[in-house]
Amino acid sequence: MCGIVGYAGNRDALSIIIGGLESLEYRGYDSAGVSVLEAGAIETTRATGKLSELKKVLSTKKRNGTASLGIGHTRWATHGRPTETNAHPHTAGRVSLIHNGIIENYLPLRAMLEGKGCVFLSETDTEVAAHLLNTLLAEGLEPLDAMREMCSKVKGSYAFLAIDSNNPDRVLVAKNSTPIIIGRGDEENLIASDIPAVLQHTRRILVLEDGDLAEVTASSVYIENGGKQVSRTEETISWDPITAQKGGFKHFMLKEIHDQARVVGDTLRGRISEHDASVKLPELDALRGKASSLKRIVMVACGTAWHACLEGKFFIEEFAGIPCEVDYASEFRYRSRLIDSDTLVIAVSQSGETLDTLGALECAAGKGPTLAICNVVGASICRKAEMVMYTHAGPEISVASTKAFTTQLVALQLLALFLAEARGTMSAAARRNVLHAVLELPAALSQTLKVDSEVAVVAKKFFQARDFLFLGRGRCYPIALEGALKLKEISYIHAEGYPAGEMKHGPIALIDENMPVVMILQREKPLFEKTLSNLKEVEARGARVIVVTDASEEDLKGVATQGLIRVPFVSSELSPILLNVPLQMLAYHVAVLNGTDVDLPRNLAKSVTVE
Ligand code: AGP
Numbered sequence: 001m002c003g004i005v006g007y008a009g010n011r012d013a014l015s016i017i018i019g020g021l022e023s024l025e026y027r028g029y030d031s032a033g034v035s036v037l038e039a040g041a042i043e044t045t046r047a048t049g050k051l052s053e054l055k056k057v058l059s060t061k062k063r064n065g066t067a068s069l070g071i072g073h074t075r076w077a078t079h080g081r082p083t084e085t086n087a088h089p090h091t092a093g094r095v096s097l098i099h100n101g102i103i104e105n106y107l108p109l110r111a112m113l114e115g116k117g118c119v120f121l122s123e124t125d126t127e128v129a130a131h132l133l134n135t136l137l138a139e140g141l142e143p144l145d146a147m148r149e150m151c152s153k154v155k156g157s158y159a160f161l162a163i164d165s166n167n168p169d170r171v172l173v174a175k176n177s178t179p180i181i182i183g184r185g186d187e188e189n190l191i192a193s194d195i196p197a198v199l200q201h202t203r204r205i206l207v208l209e210d211g212d213l214a215e216v217t218a219s220s221v222y223i224e225n226g227g228k229q230v231s232r233t234e235e236t237i238s239w240d241p242i243t244a245q246k247g248g249f250k251h252f253m254l255k256e257i258h259d260q261a262r263v264v265g266d267t268l269r270g271r272i273s274e275h276d277a278s279v280k281l282p283e284l285d286a287l288r289g290k291a292s293s294l295k296r297i298v299m300v301a302c303g304t305a306w307h308a309c310l311e312g313k314f315f316i317e318e319f320a321g322i323p324c325e326v327d328y329a330s331e332f333r334y335r336s337r338l339i340d341s342d343t344l345v346i347a348v349s350q351s352g353e354t355l356d357t358l359g360a361l362e363c364a365a366g367k368g369p370t371l372a373i374c375n376v377v378g379a380s381i382c383r384k385a386e387m388v389m390y391t392h393a394g395p396e397i398s399v400a401s402t403k404a405f406t407t408q409l410v411a412l413q414l415l416a417l418f419l420a421e422a423r424g425t426m427s428a429a430a431r432r433n434v435l436h437a438v439l440e441l442p443a444a445l446s447q448t449l450k451v452d453s454e455v456a457v458v459a460k461k462f463f464q465a466r467d468f469l470f471l472g473r474g475r476c477y478p479i480a481l482e483g484a485l486k487l488k489e490i491s492y493i494h495a496e497g498y499p500a501g502e503m504k505h506g507p508i509a510l511i512d513e514n515m516p517v518v519m520i521l522q523r524e525k526p527l528f529e530k531t532l533s534n535l536k537e538v539e540a541r542g543a544r545v546i547v548v549t550d551a552s553e554e555d556l557k558g559v560a561t562q563g564l565i566r567v568p569f570v571s572s573e574l575s576p577i578l579l580n581v582p583l584q585m586l587a588y589h590v591a592v593l594n595g596t597d598v599d600l601p602r603n604l605a606k607s608v609t610v611e
Contacts, residue, residue: 002027002029002073002074002075002076002088002098002099002193003020003021003024003025003027003029003073003074003192003193003194003197004071004073004098004100004159004161004191004193004197005017005020005021005024005070005071005072005073005179005190005191005192005193005197005214006070006071006143006161006171006173006190006191006192007020007068007069007070007171007188007189007190007191008068008069008073008169008170008171008189008216008218009068009069009187009188009189009190009313010068010168010184010187010188010218011188011457012066012067012068013036013037013066013067013068013069013070013555014034014036014063014066014067014070014216016190016201016372017034017036017070017071017072018034018051018055018058018072018073018194019200020073020190020197020198021034021051021073021074021197021240021545022051022190022195023197023199023200024074024192024193024194024196024245025050025051025074025196025247026245027076027194027394027395027397028084028380028395028397029073029075029076029395030047030048030049030075030076030077030089030377030482031046031047031048031074031075031077031082031084032046032047032049032050032051032053032054032072032073032087032400033045033046033047033054033072033073033075033087033088033089033095033098034046034054034071034072034073034089035070035071035072035089035091035098036067036069036070036167037067037068037069037070037163037165038063038064038065038066038067039064039065039108040165040168041064041096041165041338042091042094042096042163042165043061043063043064043067044085044089044091044134044442045057045058046087046088046089047084047087047449048082048083048084048087050219050368051074052206059293068218069161069163069168069169069170069171069218070163071089071096071097071098071161071163071171071191072089072098072469073088073089073098073099073100075087075088075089076167076376076377076394077088077377077378078102078125078390078392079102079106079123079124079125079126080122080123080124080125080377080513081123081377081378082377082378082567085122085123086122086123086124087153088124088126089130090122090124090126090127090129090130091130092127092130092131092133092134093134093137093138094134094137094164094165094166095130095133095137095162095163095164095165096130096162096163096446097126097129097130097133097160097161097162097163098126098160098161098162099125099126099129099158099159099160099483100158100159100178100193100268101156101157101158101159101176101177101178102125102156102157102158102266102269102392103125103128103129103154103155103156103158104125104155104156104269104270105155105156106125106128106156109128109132109153109154110127113128113131113132113135116135117538118131118135121483125156128154129150129158129160129162130152130162132150132153132154133146133147133150133162133172136149136150136475137164137166137236138498143164143167143170143172143215144172144213144215144222144224147160147162147172147173147174147213147362148213148224148227149488150174151174151176151213152220152417154340155199155206155270156176156177156269156270157176157177157178157269158174158175158176158177158178159173159174159175159176159178159179159180159193160172160174160175161173161191169217169218170216170217170289171191171215171216171217172213172214172216173191173208173212173213173215173216174212174213174214174233175208175209175210175211175212175213175214175267176210176211177210177262178193179193179194179207180192180193180208180212180470180552181193181194181195181198181201181205181206181207181208182205182206182208182216182221182232183197183201183204183205184202184204184205184206184221184234184358185201185202185204186200186426187218187219188218189216189217189218189220189221190202191214191216193239194244194245194247195239195244195247195412196241196245198246199237199239199241199244200241202591203236203237203238204234204236205234205235205236205237206221206223206232206233206234206235207232207235208223208232209225209232211225211226212224212225212232213225214232216578217418226255228361247514250592251398251588251592251598251599252397252398252599253398253400253402253490253588253598253599254585254588254598256397256398256402256403257402257403257449257452257581257585257588258398258449258452258579259393259394259403259444260402260403260406260445260449261443261446261449262442263391263392263393263394263403264406264407264410264441264442264445265405265442266392266393266394267391267392267393267407267410267411268410268414268438268439268441268442269392271414272414272435272438272439274395274432274435274436274439276428277421277428277429277431277432277435278421278524279414279417279418279421279429279435281389281415281418283387283388283389283390284371284387284389284415284418285588286369286386286387287344287369287371287387287418287419287422287435288418288422290344290369291320291406291419291422291423292422292423292424294322294324294342294343294344294419294423295323295342295343296322296324296325296342296343296344297316297322297323297324297325297343297344297345297346298324298326298332298337298339298343298344298345298346298364299312299313299324299325299326299327299334299345299346299347299348300324300327300328300329300345300346300347300348300357300360300361301326301328301329301347301348301349301354301357302328302329302330302349302354302356302357302608303401303423303485304350304401304404304405304482304485304486305348305349305350305354305357305401305404305405305408306326306329306348307405307478307479307481307482307485308327308347308348308405308408308409308412308478309326309346309412310326310476310477310478310481311412311417311479311576312324312326312346312348312412312413312416313411313479313575314474315412315413315415315416316412316415316416316419318416318573319416319417319420319425319434320416320419320420320423320425320426320427321420321423321425322344322363322419322423327360328356329347329354329356329357329359329360330356330360330611332360332363333356333359333360333363337363337364337367337600338369339363339364339367339368340367341367341368341369342368343364343367343368344368344369344370345360345361345364345367345368345369345370345371346370346371346372346373346415347360347361347370347371347372347373347384347385348372348373348374348395348408348412349372349373349374349375349379349381350374350375350376350380350391350396350401350404350405350408351374351376351379351606351607352372352374352375352376352379352380352381353376353379353380353381353607354381354607354608354609354611355543355609355611356608357381357606358380358381358464359611361384361385362384365384365386369386369387370384370385370386370387370397371385371386371387371388371389371415372384372385372387372388372389373388373389373390373391373408373411373412373415374388374389374390374391374607375391375392375393375396375404376406377390387496389411389414389415390411391404391407391408391410391411392407393406393407396606397597397599397606398599399489399599399600399601399604399605399606400486400489400490400587400598400599400601401488402486402584405482405580406445406577406580406581406598407463409576409577410438410441410577413434413438413573413574416439417431417434417435427588429519434571434573437570437571437573437574438574440570441570441574441577444567444568444570444574444578445577445578445581446495447567447568448567448568448578448581448582449581451565451566451567451581451582452583452585454565455565455582455585455586456585457563458546458563458565458586459585459586459589459593460589460593461544461562461563461589462516462544462562462563462590463491463589463590463593463594465493465514465515465516466493466494466514467493467494467495467496467510467515467516468484468487468493468494468495468516468517468518469495469498469507469510469513469515469516469517469518469538469543470483470484470487470496470498470517470518470520470583471497471498471499471500471503471517471518471519471531471534471538472497472499472500472519472520472522472531473499473500473501473519473522473527473530473531473534474522474524474527475522475524475572475573475575475576476500476520476521476522476527476531476576476579477497477499477500478576478577479520479576479579479580479583480497480498480499480500480518480520481497482497482580482583483495483497483518483520483580483584483586483587484496484497485497486584486586486587487583487586487587487590487591489587489601489604490587490591490596490598490601491587491590491591491594491596492529492594492596492601492602493594494589500530500531500534501530501534503534503537503538504523504534504537508537508538508541511538511541511542511543512541512542512543513542513543513544515543516543516544516545516546516562517535517538517543517544517545517546518543518545518546518548518583518586519531519534519535519538519545519546519547519548519550519561519581520548520549520583521535521547521548521549522549522550522551522572522575522576522579523549523550523551523552523555523569523572523575524575528551528555532559535547535559535561539560544562545561545562545563546561546562546563546564546565546584546586547561547563547564547565548558548565548567548579548582549564549565549566549567549579550566550567550568550569550575550578550579551566552569565582567579567581567582
């Protein structure tokens with residue numbers, strides 16, 4: 001998620017904007033920029049790297065007096081590498097514009113504008129909006145009319161802020177699917193992507209809604225939606241700045257767990273065409289031609305990303321009919337690998353900097369096609385792979401990976417469908433069914449997130465246990481592994497994920513009243529009954545059992561447990577994604593009850609760049 005700050009007032013816009021961007025630095029970014037209106041002209045300064053680099057460049061510039069209006073941006077790259085040319089604001093003629101979100105139809109818009117003589121300097125989708133707005137203003141539209149018209153042509157998610165040198169008293173704002181707030185001050189107003197950016201100036205905020213357009217001056221805020229003026233209730237924020245950075249949540253991990261519905265929507269955006277039952281992944285065009293000759297896929301990753309690969313194996317083998325091996329990157333690097341031109345190697349990594357995964361990819365480079373699935377544009381693993389597919393989870397601050405894992409599963413599901421279409425292993429009808437379920441995922445996740453309070457109650461019963469066993473079968477086995485990892489890495493309680501069917505071959509000796517068992521029980525037959533039998537086996541030996549399930553009340557008749565958490569059912573393939581969320585929450589609440597440092601657990605790093 002990029003950081004956005006705008007200012008209209010009577011004080012020095014530059015220092016206020018830079019200060020606001022600094023309060024958003026925790027979100028992670030790779031470049032920054034600011035545009036201010038000085039003496040009727042737009043003055044834009046941009047730099048790659050941290051805000052300190054931008055401030056260095058600003059200190060070398062001669063200023064034509066102070067500016068009382070401007071916009072600033074910290075960029076988390078989604079389209080186009082992290083370079084100065086791609087940094088925001090983007091300026092076109094009399095307009096300077098910043099953007100947070102994804103413009104799905106930027107390529108046809110860019111072609112249309114180039115046809116009108118517009119010259120593009122960057123690789124970004126955002127620059128299209130700047131040129132389109134400038135073109136509309138040049139055609140004589142009033143600022144807000146031009147903003148409205150521009151937004152009507154843009155498909156996708158956006159928070160736009162724009163300034164127009166011909167109208168130096170106002171900031172133009174537009175919001176769709178990406179957060180924007182307005183901070184009301186005395187003879188000044190601020191606009192931002194997040195509350196921390198305005199807190200040092202005001203606690204009075206307006207939260208814009210999807211479809212809102214606004215014109216903000218020092219003394220006024222005009223908001224419209226659907227062509228009609230609307231008002232947004234002014235709220236007073238009581239949070240301290242640190243709490244505000246976490247969106248009001250106690251920890252980044254909890255904020256990121258609750259981010260999952262939105263970021264899954266961002267990861268899906270623009271990639272599904274229900275009409276022709278296809279997945280649009282232009283970044284994988286090179287793979288389309290090779291898909292039919294692929295004999296096997298090897299997925300390499302570490303930790304949570306490795307669990308995502310185990311789940312992705314189900315998607316790819318079932319949909320695309322290609323045998324998939326999943327290997328720890330740290331193991332793959334040091335064994336005979338048998339990679340040839342018919343083997344696709346997929347490296348999955350949130351950070352794109354995990355040394356073991358990078359090393360594994362290096363072993364495969366040049367032997368066969370390689371693909372990285374990553375959350376950070378331009379990361380080392382992305383530069384090493386032949387092809388890259390990005391998740392759009394936004395910066396993941398908490399060391400324990402949550403939203404990145406969920407978006408990795410979504411990306412792997414899309415990849416499986418892409419390969420199935422290219423290889424002709426699924427009919428259009430079958431693909432359409434799966435895609436329909438995938439499109440329901442954000443809403444199902446929003447529904448699932450509501451179990452947080454139920455999980456907190458269950459956590460209170462179990463947080464003093466010193467060992468946990470997580471059991472699941474089939475698609476739920478990787479989720480059992482992930483649930484165990486989440487718990488152990490943030491609460492320091494020993495936890496083990498195990499195939500439920502394997503439990504009788506040894507681990508059942510561990511079962512007694514001191515060994516809580518978390519049973520992930522998917523309704524999909526025939527494993528539902530098998531897993532239910534495993535549940536009864538552990539109960540018969542005194543285990544206290546927590547059940548996380550997509551099964552109906554009817555299915556669960558007679559199932560007595562110490563904790564029953566139900567998630568909505570969307571499809572058998574997607575249930576593991578939903579079933580994993582209560583496990584994230586369980587780990588979180590148990591860790592909080594044990595007083596550990598949830599976001600920065602001992603001995604761990606967010607990105608393991610050592611062997
Ligand atoms: C996940 O909660 C852990 N922090 C860790 O296992 C992590 O998944 C692993 O280090 C891989 O990181 P990556 O996805 O950035 O490559």
